Amino acid sequence: MTSPHAHAGPHAHRATSGPSGVTRRRVLYGTAAAGAATVLPAAAHAATGRGRRTVAVLGGGMAGLAAAHELVERGFAVTVFERRALGGKARSIPVEGTGSGGRRDLPGEHGFRFFPGFYRHVPDTMRRIPFPGNSAGVHDNLIALSSTRISRNAGRSDIIVPQLPASGGGLDLDVLKETLTGLVQQAAAIPASELALFVDRYLVYLTSSAERRLGEWEHVPWWKFVRAEGRSGDYRAIVARFLTRGLVAVKEEVASTRTVGAMGEAFLLAGLGLGADGGLARMLDAPTNEAWIDPWVRHLRDRGVRFEVGQAVEALETGGGRVRSVRVVDAAGRRRSAAADWFVCAVPVDRAWTLLSPDVLALDPGLATMRNLRTEWVNGLQFFLRRSPRGLDQEVNFMDSPWQITAVLQSRLWDRDFSRDYGDGQVADCLSLDVSDWDTPGILYGKPAKKCTRAQIAKECWAQMKDHLEDTGRSVLPDDLVHSWFLDPAITWRPSDGSNANDEPLMVNTVGSWANRPGARTRIPNLFMAGDYVRTNVDLATMEGANESGRAAVNALLDAAGSPAERVPVWKLYQPPELDGLKRLDAQRYRSGLPNLFETVPG
Known part of the structure; x- marks a missing residue:
């Protein structure tokens, strides 16, 4: 099946949460900048930052590199501070x-x-790295x-998704036999009533409105949503445990149904060729550095990004209602302050917690909820x-x-x-x-x-x-x-x-965690947040979430700076238009206190 939007270009399904319109001023600015870069590429790349607005990006992982990439393309002088190694996790x-x-x-x-x-x-960024x-x-x-291969133990046949030869030569019969045997075994292992239960639960999620997903399913653990308590061991292993710990690395008793359900939906639609950049x-x-990270860093250096590796961000130094500078420390314990016009905090959540000093929280008390996030x-x-x-x-x-x-x-x-x-x-x-x-x-x-x-x-x-x-x-x-x-x-x-x-844990999406996650823009006028724990459309601590958060931070910075530069494209997860009617109905039912139309099993 092919989506009517599958070939609509790289900016199809762009989010509308931030400025996405193209004004005449931005077109003229972008045209002029492109012309200058074409005529005077050496001068553009040799700029030292004099007269350009400076940005300190704190952290050189996925979010920090994505933010630096978008900022340097829009004419900012960027310095990235990274305590360990570029590329992060x-x-x-x-x-x-x-x-x-x-x-x-x-x-x-x-x-x-x-x-x-x-x-x-992530694929959009990759296309722009030579x-x-x-x-x-x-x-x-x-x-x-x-x-x-989805492998089972205790003598049960594995489920194999075999390679389909491009030449159309055919399948390996032994592989096909094991695959079919495994599928039958899995279906037989789960009682028919439990299979029907899971189908019912999946339909409930697929047809739930955005309001219900955030207002209800965000606060319900996946274990409870799929009614795992008291079910068969295979139902709990496959439907409850594997779909959480195996796919999104969070325990089923605390995993947000909103997140687990959205990831299951996204995988299903991608498998059908809907809303996907590539295959499933x-x-x-x-190796990652050879194929991606090293070429990325070289490209950013060529564009003028400065990297300060081995410099751990220790504190945000404030003054006049803003962030004045950051204090960094190297492996030898030497400390110094680095000033900038703008700051993008792209360190992992466990590092970001340490930056929430009383002075910082006095300027934005809402950032304190980040301490409730779980890794x-x-x-x-x-x-x-x-x-x-x-x-x-x-x-x-x-x-x-x-x-x-x-x-x-x-x-x-x-x-x-x-x-x-x-x-x-x-x-x-x-x-x-x-x-x-x-x-x-x-x-x-x-x-x-x-x-x-x-x-x-x-x-x-x-x-x-x-x-x-x-x-x-x-x-x-x-x-x-x-x-x-x-x-x-x-x-x-x-x-x-x-x-x-x-030393490098991962933020996980537990029930109710959305309320504790910061947005890209803070109440501190020159501080912006980026990282896989920041609120994003993909809503999962992944490379994709980190990249999206870096883009969101740059868009918020551009707005705060009054920049005429083109905003960074941001996408939402694909939603099948065929379900729009059912979701509108569900939104009405949710506002009226009624369950989803497909809710047949009492909670």
């Missing part, structure tokens, strides 16, 4: 000292990069995810393999794993020869994991990941994958396959209390 992390013989260090990651088809902001040989910049480094999902064809852990682990395992697909979801593990086999995605390009020549592949549940006891040590040493985490993850892939007696992951492993260095073991700390 999306960066690659080289495993130091592992490269030899002219090879690069093995490529570790905070977690593998996954780009759902409904992402619009990459040698690519007509659409780094966007051309995205490849369609064509093979996914895509991934990069190389969880989603971190990566890579197994570097001596040879590529047989029978593994591009991406595997280990549905019944206590730690809600998902993994990708990089040889199926990356255009790289591992033994030639990385490490000591003995590594042929990489199995890259995301671990989404750090609080549930594992199967080897009976402890949650937060209570396991780094070595125990690696052994536990390996065992949980084998529990799924080798439950029918076949050998998929023999132990001698492992050359080495690498756990995200944000995870650090504390022997004093026998637990881990996490």
Whole structure:
């Protein structure tokens, strides 16, 4: 099925929440700026900032880089302050000292990069980042995810989404057999009455108005919405647990139905080709830094962005009802103040909390609600393999794993020869994991990941994958396959209390969290917020949400500055017009205190 808007251009379904009209003044300004950049590109790129309004972007992750990109394109002098490494949670992390013989260090990651088809902001930015040989910049480094396995344990058949050959040659019959068997098993495992219940609940969400989604479903946990209490184990595992911990990394008892439902809807529509930039999902064809982050930083430097890496933002210094400067500190403890006209706070939420001093809150008391936001852990682990395992697909979801593990086999995605390009020549592949549940006891040590040493985490993850892939007696992951492993260095073991700390947690969408999240514009006239915790249309702590928030911060800054520059495009999640009538009816029913028309199961 093809949406009538699927080819409507990059700005289709743009949000109307901010200024999006094109005035004559903006057209003239943009034309003049484009002409000047064409005639005098060297002068434009060599500007030192004298006479230009300055912006300090605090944080060099997804939100900060997106904001810097849009600001420098609109003529601002931009400096980005980053405490650790550019790219934030999306960066690659080289495993130091592992490269030899002219090879690069093995490529570790905070977690593998996954780009759902409904992402619009990140792909738009990627198209504007030059990459040698690519007509659409780094966007051309995205490849369609064509093979996914939903793996079950205890001898149950896996569900496989097989690769469809472009030549139309046909399917692998063994794969097709296992897929059909798995689908039948899943359907049979859940009683018919519970399948009907889930269909009913899904229809309720799909036909709910925006008013009901924000006013009611924002405050209802997904567990309660799908009526999981007292249902079968498979219903709870698939409908309640997997769709929350496995897909949006938040526990089903506290996950906002508004967020989980919106993500399920977005995936469904993208699979149907509606409101999607590409297919159902895509991934990069190389380590993130090589395919995306490094070219992005080079491009921004070429445009004039200054990067101050190793400078942690310690405080916002106020005066005269505004932010005067920021105090930054380096690894040696040296402190200094940096002034600017405008400030975009794009540090993660756990870092932003530390900036909410009494002076800052006196200027905008509403920012205090950010302290009510909740974080969880989603971190990566890579197994570097001596040879590529047989029978593994591009991406595997280990549905019944206590730690809600998902993994990708990089040889199926990356255009790289591992033994030639990385490490000591003995590594042929990489199995890259995301671990989404750090609080549930594992199967080897009976402890949650937060209570396991780094070595125990690696052994536990390996065992949980084998529990799924080798439950029918076949050998998929023999132990001698492992050359080495690498756990995200944000995870650090504390022997004093026998637990881990996490330097880079993730904000999660719990019930009622929307009210506690800041908007892009604050009551402080020259301070703007960006980050995956800021209110966005995508409403999920993701790369997409971070990018959208950076754009929203820039639009708010442009408004405050009275800039004639063209506003940054912002998209809403696609909503099928075929459901508009039912949603209008639901809005009336909601205002009248009545349930959704499809609500057949009492709460």
